[in-house]
Amino acid sequence: MKKFVNDPKDYVAQMLEGLALANPDTLKYVPEYNLIMRADAPQENKVSLVQGSGSGHEPAHVMSVGRGMLDAACPGDVFSAPPADSVYETVKLVASPKGVLLLVNNYTGDRMAFEMAEGLSRADGVTVRTLFIDDDVAVQDSTYTVGRRGVAGNFFVMKAVGAAAELGADLDEVHRIGEKVNSVTRSMGMALTACTPPAKGSPLFELPEDAVEMGVGIHGEPGRRREKLQSADAMVGELVDAVVGDLPYVSGDRVALMVNGLGGTPIGELYLVYGRAHRMLAGQGIEIGRSYVGEYCTSLDMAGVSVTLVRLDDEISDLLAGPAEIPMRVF
Amino acid sequence: MKKFVNDPKDYVAQMLEGLALANPDTLKYVPEYNLIMRADAPQENKVSLVQGSGSGHEPAHVMSVGRGMLDAACPGDVFSAPPADSVYETVKLVASPKGVLLLVNNYTGDRMAFEMAEGLSRADGVTVRTLFIDDDVAVQDSTYTVGRRGVAGNFFVMKAVGAAAELGADLDEVHRIGEKVNSVTRSMGMALTACTPPAKGSPLFELPEDAVEMGVGIHGEPGRRREKLQSADAMVGELVDAVVGDLPYVSGDRVALMVNGLGGTPIGELYLVYGRAHRMLAGQGIEIGRSYVGEYCTSLDMAGVSVTLVRLDDEISDLLAGPAEIPMRVF
Known part of the structure; x- marks a missing residue:
C-alpha cells in the first residue's frame, strides 16, 4: 500500500x-x-x-x-x-x-x-x-x-x-x-481500478487489467456487470444511457450535469468524459444548464467516474446557484 | 493502461x-x-x-x-x-x-x-x-x-x-x-507511483512497491534520491524541511502553505499531509496566513504530493485574496 x-x-x-x-x-x-x-x-x-x-x-x-x-x-x-x-x-x-x-x-x-x-x-x-x-x-x-x-x-x-x-x-x-x-436526481458510476482502504492495506476487490466494473458502488460494491475496458466514448455512453433512461430525462429537459471523479482519475480525463456526456445529451435535445466537473463523492483512490443528472426548474436552479463557503469548490 | x-x-x-x-x-x-x-x-x-x-x-x-x-x-x-x-x-x-x-x-x-x-x-x-x-x-x-x-x-x-x-x-x-x-516561493514534491502518459500506455518510470522518489519532477524527472516508503509524517517532514531550509523561511515569517496533489492521491490524504506540514511550521514559529489543499499542478495520474511555501507581505496577501472566476477552485 x-x-x-x-x-x-x-x-x-x-x-x-x-x-x-x-x-x-x-x-x-x-x-x-x-x-x-x-x-x-x-x-x-x-x-x-x-x-x-x-x-x-x-x-x-x-x-x-x-x-x-x-x-x-x-x-x-x-x-x-x-x-x-x-x-x-x-x-x-x-x-x-x-x-x-x-x-x-x-x-x-x-x-x-x-x-x-x-x-x-x-x-x-x-x-x-x-x-x-x-x-x-x-x-x-x-x-x-x-x-x-x-x-x-x-x-x-x-x-x-x-x-x-x-x-x-x-x-x-x-x-x-x-x-x-x-x-429528479440520478447517477451511475464505473470503476477502472479497485480502491485500497488504509486499514486493509490491499485492494478491496480484484479487477483484471482489461476489465471495468460498470455500476460500481462507492464502497466497491458490485455493479451491473463486469465488462471489457473500452474507449472513453463507449464507456461514458453506457453511463449516460443508463442515467438518462431511468428518470427518464427527455428532450426539452434542462439539467445539471456532473462528472464526478472517484479519487484516482485526473481532472483532464474528467473533462474529456464531460465533453462526451455533454454532446450526447445535447444530441438528445437535453439542455445543460449547469456543469460540475471534479471530485464530489469519491471512493478513496479508486480510478473511475460517475455521471449525475438533475432535472432543473427555476426553484432548483436558484438554490444551486446560491453562495457556499466550504472547503470544496462549488459551481 | x-x-x-x-x-x-x-x-x-x-x-x-x-x-x-x-x-x-x-x-x-x-x-x-x-x-x-x-x-x-x-x-x-x-x-x-x-x-x-x-x-x-x-x-x-x-x-x-x-x-x-x-x-x-x-x-x-x-x-x-x-x-x-x-x-x-x-x-x-x-x-x-x-x-x-x-x-x-x-x-x-x-x-x-x-x-x-x-x-x-x-x-x-x-x-x-x-x-x-x-x-x-x-x-x-x-x-x-x-x-x-x-x-x-x-x-x-x-x-x-x-x-x-x-x-x-x-x-x-x-x-x-x-x-x-x-x-519568495519554494516547492518540492515526491512520488509514490509513476504516471502513465496516454500515448505511451505504460508507466513513465519504474518505482518499486516499497520505494518513493523524493524531489520528483512533474514529468517524472528524477529527484534528489529514491527512498524507502515511510510514514506520512516522516516523508512530509523531509519535504517541509527541504522547502523551509531553502529560502530560508524563518520564525516570524507569515506564509501561504500549499499541499498539492499530483493527480492520483485522494483529497483525504492531502489534508492529512497538510495537518503535518501545518504543525511543523507552527512549531518553528512560522505563521500560516493562507492555506491551499487540493490539485493545482499535477503529473497525470501520479500518486504523490508537493509542498509549496510563499512568504507573504501585505501586497502579496492582498493580491492572493483577489477574486478569480476560473474552473479550478481558488482560496
Missing part, C-alpha cells in the same frame, strides 16, 4: 485535524465525536443540516461544511457508518430552534445510526427530520443497501437544502426541497 | 473541448492552435496574461483561464512544450494595448517556444515581456531544465499577477509583482 498515512487507525482523525487547521476561521473539529462543524453553529434562525456517512468519500461530506451547506458532518471510519451516539452528539451541538434536518445516504448501517440518533434527539425535545438520498440507478439492492444507494447526487441535495436553510425556510420546507431534488 | 481516453492523439483536444463545453459563458477553445482563452479577451485596459506548458498538469494551466487569472493558456501535447507558432497565435489573439506578459515554467523546451513567440510578437509591434518561474528546490539542473524547475508555485505567480492586472497595473508593474512572488 502506497499512501500518505501514519497508523491507519489515525487516518480519519488526522485528515479531519488537517481540514480544521486549513480552515481555522470557519470550521471546528471535535475529536471526541470525530465531527466537523461550522465554527459559528448553531445559527438560531436557520434550520441546521447534518450529514454523515463512512469516511473515504471526501470531499463528501466533511468538506461540505460551511455557510450555505452543512452545519456539521459526522463521519465514521473508512467505509463504516458513524456510531449512533456520535450522530446524537452532533445533533445536540448544532440543534437550532428551527430544527435539524438529517441527510442520510441510503445504506443500512447509516440508516440505523441516524434513526437511533433521531429518536434520542426527539426524546430530548429537538425538532428533527431525516431525509434519505438514493440516486444510484445501477442496482436495486446492494451489499450494504436495501433499495437504491446514495452516491454523488447527495451533493445537489446538500446544496439545495443548504441554500433554502440560509434563506430562512422552515424544516418542512427544507425537507420538501430535499425530497424534490432527490426525486 | 486504464484511462478514460479514446485515440490517445486526441486526448488533449478532447479534454479542452470538454473544458470549453463546461464553461460556455467564460471560455473559448480555439482548436487550430489548441488554446483556451477568455471569451471576453482581450480586455483593452488590462495587461494580458498568457501561460503555456505541456499538458498533463491540469488544472494548470488551462483551468486557470478566466477573470482574475490568465487570459489564455496554450498547452502542448502531454509533457511537450507548445509549438512556438501556437504561442505566437495566442499572443496575437489576446494582445492588449497595455501589453502581454508571458508566464513560463523553467523548462528548456518551453523557454525556446516562448522566446521565439516573444520575438515574433515584438516584431509585430506587440509590447510583450516574459517571466520565468523556478520554484522547485529539489535539484539544480534536471532532465529538461537548466536551472531550477517550475512546479506548483506557478499558481501563486499566476494568481498575483492576475489580480494586479485586473487592478490596472501596467506591464512593468505586473512583471515586478510576478518576479517578487517567484522570488
Whole structure:
C-alpha cells in the first residue's frame, strides 16, 4: 500500500485535524465525536443540516461544511457508518430552534445510526427530520443497501437544502426541497481500478487489467456487470444511457450535469468524459444548464467516474446557484 | 493502461473541448492552435496574461483561464512544450494595448517556444515581456531544465499577477509583482507511483512497491534520491524541511502553505499531509496566513504530493485574496 498515512487507525482523525487547521476561521473539529462543524453553529434562525456517512468519500461530506451547506458532518471510519451516539452528539451541538434536518445516504448501517440518533434527539425535545438520498440507478439492492444507494447526487441535495436553510425556510420546507431534488436526481458510476482502504492495506476487490466494473458502488460494491475496458466514448455512453433512461430525462429537459471523479482519475480525463456526456445529451435535445466537473463523492483512490443528472426548474436552479463557503469548490 | 481516453492523439483536444463545453459563458477553445482563452479577451485596459506548458498538469494551466487569472493558456501535447507558432497565435489573439506578459515554467523546451513567440510578437509591434518561474528546490539542473524547475508555485505567480492586472497595473508593474512572488516561493514534491502518459500506455518510470522518489519532477524527472516508503509524517517532514531550509523561511515569517496533489492521491490524504506540514511550521514559529489543499499542478495520474511555501507581505496577501472566476477552485 502506497499512501500518505501514519497508523491507519489515525487516518480519519488526522485528515479531519488537517481540514480544521486549513480552515481555522470557519470550521471546528471535535475529536471526541470525530465531527466537523461550522465554527459559528448553531445559527438560531436557520434550520441546521447534518450529514454523515463512512469516511473515504471526501470531499463528501466533511468538506461540505460551511455557510450555505452543512452545519456539521459526522463521519465514521473508512467505509463504516458513524456510531449512533456520535450522530446524537452532533445533533445536540448544532440543534437550532428551527430544527435539524438529517441527510442520510441510503445504506443500512447509516440508516440505523441516524434513526437511533433521531429518536434520542426527539426524546430530548429537538425538532428533527431525516431525509434519505438514493440516486444510484445501477442496482436495486446492494451489499450494504436495501433499495437504491446514495452516491454523488447527495451533493445537489446538500446544496439545495443548504441554500433554502440560509434563506430562512422552515424544516418542512427544507425537507420538501430535499425530497424534490432527490426525486429528479440520478447517477451511475464505473470503476477502472479497485480502491485500497488504509486499514486493509490491499485492494478491496480484484479487477483484471482489461476489465471495468460498470455500476460500481462507492464502497466497491458490485455493479451491473463486469465488462471489457473500452474507449472513453463507449464507456461514458453506457453511463449516460443508463442515467438518462431511468428518470427518464427527455428532450426539452434542462439539467445539471456532473462528472464526478472517484479519487484516482485526473481532472483532464474528467473533462474529456464531460465533453462526451455533454454532446450526447445535447444530441438528445437535453439542455445543460449547469456543469460540475471534479471530485464530489469519491471512493478513496479508486480510478473511475460517475455521471449525475438533475432535472432543473427555476426553484432548483436558484438554490444551486446560491453562495457556499466550504472547503470544496462549488459551481 | 486504464484511462478514460479514446485515440490517445486526441486526448488533449478532447479534454479542452470538454473544458470549453463546461464553461460556455467564460471560455473559448480555439482548436487550430489548441488554446483556451477568455471569451471576453482581450480586455483593452488590462495587461494580458498568457501561460503555456505541456499538458498533463491540469488544472494548470488551462483551468486557470478566466477573470482574475490568465487570459489564455496554450498547452502542448502531454509533457511537450507548445509549438512556438501556437504561442505566437495566442499572443496575437489576446494582445492588449497595455501589453502581454508571458508566464513560463523553467523548462528548456518551453523557454525556446516562448522566446521565439516573444520575438515574433515584438516584431509585430506587440509590447510583450516574459517571466520565468523556478520554484522547485529539489535539484539544480534536471532532465529538461537548466536551472531550477517550475512546479506548483506557478499558481501563486499566476494568481498575483492576475489580480494586479485586473487592478490596472501596467506591464512593468505586473512583471515586478510576478518576479517578487517567484522570488519568495519554494516547492518540492515526491512520488509514490509513476504516471502513465496516454500515448505511451505504460508507466513513465519504474518505482518499486516499497520505494518513493523524493524531489520528483512533474514529468517524472528524477529527484534528489529514491527512498524507502515511510510514514506520512516522516516523508512530509523531509519535504517541509527541504522547502523551509531553502529560502530560508524563518520564525516570524507569515506564509501561504500549499499541499498539492499530483493527480492520483485522494483529497483525504492531502489534508492529512497538510495537518503535518501545518504543525511543523507552527512549531518553528512560522505563521500560516493562507492555506491551499487540493490539485493545482499535477503529473497525470501520479500518486504523490508537493509542498509549496510563499512568504507573504501585505501586497502579496492582498493580491492572493483577489477574486478569480476560473474552473479550478481558488482560496
